[in-house]
Each structure stands twice: as C-alpha cells, then as structure tokens.
Amino acid sequence: MKVTIVGTGYVGLVTGACLAEIGNDVFCVDVDPRKIEILNNGGVPIHEPGLQEMLRRTRAAGRIQFSTDVKASVEHGDIQFIAVGTPPDEDGSADLQYVLAAARNIGKYSNGFKVIVDKSTVPVGTALQVGRVVAEELKARGLDGSDKHGFSVVSNPEFLKEGAAVDDFMRPDRIVIGIDDDHAGQLAREKMKRLYAPFNRNHERTLYMDVRSAEFTKYAANAMLATRISFMNDLSNLADTVGADIEAVRRGIGSDPRIGYHFLYAGCGYGGSCFPKDVQALAQTARENGHTLRILEAVEAVNDDQKEVLVNKIVRRMGEDLRGRTFAVWGLAFKPNTDDMREASSRRMIEALLKRGASVQAYDPVARDEAERVFALDLADRAEDMKRLHFVKTQQDALTNADALVIVTEWKEFKSPDFAHLKGALKAPVIFDGRNLYEPEAMAELGIDYYAIGRPHVELDSNGSRH
Structure with missing residues (x-):
C-alpha cells in the first residue's frame, strides 16, 4: 500500500520504517530540511535501537523515501499519517498547530480519497477539527468531498516506548483504531484493516471504536x-x-x-x-x-x-553550600536506550547542583550531544554555572576526583560497576542513587555511603553488624 508519514520524529520515523519493513511503499515528509538531509545520507536524527538497521534495509529495497516536498507526499499516499509534534501550550493543553497545518496541506493537494490518520497524541475532538480544515481546503478548490475527492479522519494512537519503539510497533499489544460509522468511515476501515493485517496473523489485536474514544484511550x-x-x-x-x-x-x-x-x-x-x-x-x-x-x-x-528528592538528599548529607564540591553524574536521558532529554530528571537535578555552586562531571552513553545542546539553552543566562558543567566521554571519567556519584538514568552499564575502582576514583565513597540500582546492605559492606529512594541508609559497626 502507498503510505505517507507527515513528521519524522520518534513516532513518524518508527511508523514509516516499520510499515516499509512489511512491504508498503512509504513516503516520509518533514518541513525540517536538516532531518531530511540526515535521513537521505543514511543517518538517523534520533537514537532508537534497531531503527537505523531497519531504515537501511527498507531504503535499499526502495520502499521508503524522505523529502520536504509536501505536494508530492500528499499525492503519494492513499493513507496519510499525521505524526507531528503536539507540544504543551502555556496552559498545558496540546498545541495542535502542526497537526492542523498538516491537515490543511492534505486538503490543499489531495488528489483522491484519503484516509487521514491522527497518529500524533491529540485531545478528544481533534479529528473533528482536522476534518473541518481538510473540508475547507477542498471547498476552496471547488471540490465537493465526494468519494473521488473525499476523506475519512481516523484516530490511531501510538503506544510506543522510547528505547523499544521498533519492537512495540512490530509486536503490538493492541492496535486502537477510532473510525466514523459512515460510508467514508467504512472505506477507511477496509484500508486500515488491510494495512494492519500483517500484525494480526496470529490473533486479532485491533480494537475498533469511535474516534473520540480512541483519542481518549491514548x-x-x-x-x-x-x-x-x-x-x-x-x-x-x-x-x-x-x-x-x-x-x-x-x-x-x-x-x-x-x-x-x-x-x-x-x-x-x-x-x-x-x-x-x-x-x-x-x-x-x-x-x-x-x-x-x-x-x-x-x-x-x-x-x-520528586525531581528535587536527590538534591534534597545531597543537601542533607553535604550541606546547602556546595561550592568546591564536584559531583559525578551517570545518566542524562530521561530513560535508558534513548537520547531524549525532554523533561529529564537530570536537568532539574544538575541545575540545582550548579545553582548551589557545585561542579558536575556528567556522562551518558548516548545522550551526550543532545544534553550539551539542551543545557546550553537551559543555562543560556547562567554562563558561570555552565562553566562548571562538563560532559565526559566515559563513566570512569565522570568519577575522577568527584566528591560523590549521582545516578539518574538506569543504563545497563551502571548496574554492575567495578566498585573497587569507583571507591578509588571518588574523593569519598558516596553514592546518591535515583534509580535504586544497588542493595543498601551490600553497599555498606563495601564501605560505600549509599543513599537510595525509599530504601534504608545502612551503616555497619566495627563488627559488621547493621545499626
């Protein structure tokens, strides 16, 4: 089937790659020429395990293409996935400007019946707004919205975990499809059923419901x-x-x-x-x-x-004034297996340490470049603080001459470190663990002063007994 994906972020790129992997002809469009250039040169603008290999296969097979040509993208796909960002507005509501802009383009360039799929996370009632915008554009072109130039707006929310998005798409727990119960909706239902048939071979995973319920479900x-x-x-x-x-x-x-x-x-x-x-x-x-x-x-x-809890533990142990102190930080991304820094706990924690005069040596196996970009923006008006933030290449580099280690993201490589080396590298054997990776009793036996989340702080006496 011919499919268009509007937006090449996490959702759009994974959706496009996976649909191309099972044999569809996929056209990915984005207004950001930098992203398209990266993709056309064989790169991937995000970190997602398995995605680059899948894109390499589907690109070599000629089943996926990337472009900024909006008109060509609309003309290409019978099914048009809208997978653009819906960032929070000032009042916390979802900003739909990119969704509605994509809908307007579909109406402006539509060359036949289109199934318009809201893949972006959107509030209840968005499909209705999308439909109105498309209808306005068709009317402006003198088209009556009949079957030949008609459309149906479908809600098909994504349930992808960053770091496991490819596997989630290829082996879904459920496929939620919200669809209108009218003639256009029935046409759309047949196309969506055919599109997702490969994922329902063993058992039916698709849940059909009304559009508003599908939007609400996500x-x-x-x-x-x-x-x-x-x-x-x-x-x-x-x-x-x-x-x-x-x-x-x-x-x-x-x-x-x-x-x-x-x-x-x-x-x-x-x-x-x-x-x-x-x-x-x-x-x-x-x-x-x-x-x-x-x-x-x-x-x-x-x-x-909760994003202040680690800092509060550090302050109780080391005092409010952290000038002259250096902290090793392991983990910057909001979760492992991604470079996504959006709303990451590390941002609040590091900013709080810097504000108190501390220096930070930060390491993340994937998110270093993205973290540097994000902190440059976060600390744009705090030049002196920025000077005390250092992004290092290895977890060992982060430890060197630090007063304590702070763990923020539960990357696998942090779960079984060389504790003897860790103790030797730190000025004092102190760990503040925001992900509860270790056992308090075991840390005490190793002579490490260990502070976790909701777990007892264990101290041993000279006889090795807990007190």
Whole structure:
C-alpha cells in the first residue's frame, strides 16, 4: 500500500520504517530540511535501537523515501499519517498547530480519497477539527468531498516506548483504531484493516471504536502509567520517613496479579515526550469541560516534587553550600536506550547542583550531544554555572576526583560497576542513587555511603553488624 508519514520524529520515523519493513511503499515528509538531509545520507536524527538497521534495509529495497516536498507526499499516499509534534501550550493543553497545518496541506493537494490518520497524541475532538480544515481546503478548490475527492479522519494512537519503539510497533499489544460509522468511515476501515493485517496473523489485536474514544484511550493509558509511578514515588518518601524499604513493598504488592510489577519502581521522577505533556493535556481537557481530575493533578504535583528528592538528599548529607564540591553524574536521558532529554530528571537535578555552586562531571552513553545542546539553552543566562558543567566521554571519567556519584538514568552499564575502582576514583565513597540500582546492605559492606529512594541508609559497626 502507498503510505505517507507527515513528521519524522520518534513516532513518524518508527511508523514509516516499520510499515516499509512489511512491504508498503512509504513516503516520509518533514518541513525540517536538516532531518531530511540526515535521513537521505543514511543517518538517523534520533537514537532508537534497531531503527537505523531497519531504515537501511527498507531504503535499499526502495520502499521508503524522505523529502520536504509536501505536494508530492500528499499525492503519494492513499493513507496519510499525521505524526507531528503536539507540544504543551502555556496552559498545558496540546498545541495542535502542526497537526492542523498538516491537515490543511492534505486538503490543499489531495488528489483522491484519503484516509487521514491522527497518529500524533491529540485531545478528544481533534479529528473533528482536522476534518473541518481538510473540508475547507477542498471547498476552496471547488471540490465537493465526494468519494473521488473525499476523506475519512481516523484516530490511531501510538503506544510506543522510547528505547523499544521498533519492537512495540512490530509486536503490538493492541492496535486502537477510532473510525466514523459512515460510508467514508467504512472505506477507511477496509484500508486500515488491510494495512494492519500483517500484525494480526496470529490473533486479532485491533480494537475498533469511535474516534473520540480512541483519542481518549491514548491519554488514559499514559495517565494510568504516570499515576503508578507517582504513587510509588509518593510512598517511597513516606518509606524514607518511617524506615520501610520501598523495594520490599514493591515486591509485596506487585506479586498480586491484580496489581502486577510494571511501572511500580520508585525513582527520581518521570520525564520524556509523553507522560508529562499528556498528563497536563488531559487535566486541561477536564478543566475546559468543567471537571477536575484530582488524582491526575496530584500525579503531576508528586512528579514535580520528586525531581528535587536527590538534591534534597545531597543537601542533607553535604550541606546547602556546595561550592568546591564536584559531583559525578551517570545518566542524562530521561530513560535508558534513548537520547531524549525532554523533561529529564537530570536537568532539574544538575541545575540545582550548579545553582548551589557545585561542579558536575556528567556522562551518558548516548545522550551526550543532545544534553550539551539542551543545557546550553537551559543555562543560556547562567554562563558561570555552565562553566562548571562538563560532559565526559566515559563513566570512569565522570568519577575522577568527584566528591560523590549521582545516578539518574538506569543504563545497563551502571548496574554492575567495578566498585573497587569507583571507591578509588571518588574523593569519598558516596553514592546518591535515583534509580535504586544497588542493595543498601551490600553497599555498606563495601564501605560505600549509599543513599537510595525509599530504601534504608545502612551503616555497619566495627563488627559488621547493621545499626
């Protein structure tokens, strides 16, 4: 099938590559010529495991192309995926300007019946707005919107985890499709069914529903996951106070099949391109409709506070004035297997350390370049602070002569370090662990002063007994 993807970010690029991988003829368009140049030269503008190899295969087979030619992209695809960004507006609502601009282009250049698929995460009612914009453009061209020049707007939200997006697309848990129950909708349903048939060979994964319910489903899913994270983070802070171990609590409640273990890990707050903005957008949608999602507003507040937890632990241990102190930081991206720095906990934490006069030696195996770009913007008016932020090439370089190690992202290579080397490289054996990678008792036995999230701080006496 001929498919057009509007936008070459995480969602658009993964969607385009995976649809090309199963044999479709895919045209990816973007208004950013820099991205298109990178892609046409064999590169990938984002880090996503498996994506570059897939693009190499599909490009060599002639099943995917990249261009800034909007007219050609609309003429190419019977199915037009809108996969552009929907950043948060000032009030927290999703900014739909890029979605509606893509819709306007489709209406302006449409050369036949088009299935227009909202792949971007958009609030309830967006499909209706997209349809109106397309209809306006067709009318301006003197077209009546009949089958020959008609369209149907479909909601097909993505459920991709950054760092595992390719696998998520190729082996989906579910495929949600919201579609109108009219003549155009039936035509669109047949095309979408054919497009996704390869993913339903073993069993049917597609859930058909009305458009508004599909739009709502995406936000509800991310809101639920964010809620589980903030719930555990809130409990972890109480565990710190009462002397409980949040890891033991996690195992105790996660073993209940009604609860499960997913997204029950305490840490230093969630970030990324989805959870923060989707929680805000859903809460704003509620306010616009006269409702208050009290749980969701608490989820956001807890997450905001959680990004200060590591700094608070550092200040309690080392004092408010951190001038002359140097901190090694392992992990900058908001999660492992990505270079995405959006709403990353490392940003707030590092800025807070620098504000208190500390120096930072930061390492991330993938996100270094993106982190340098982001911090240059974040600290644009804090030149003196920026001078004390150093991005290093290895995790060992970060440790050299640092007063303490701070772990922010749970990359695999951080899970079993050489602790003897770590102790020797640091001025003092102190670790502040925002992802609970190690066991407090084991750290105490190694002579490491270890502070985790919601886990007891263990000290051993001269006889090796805990106290």
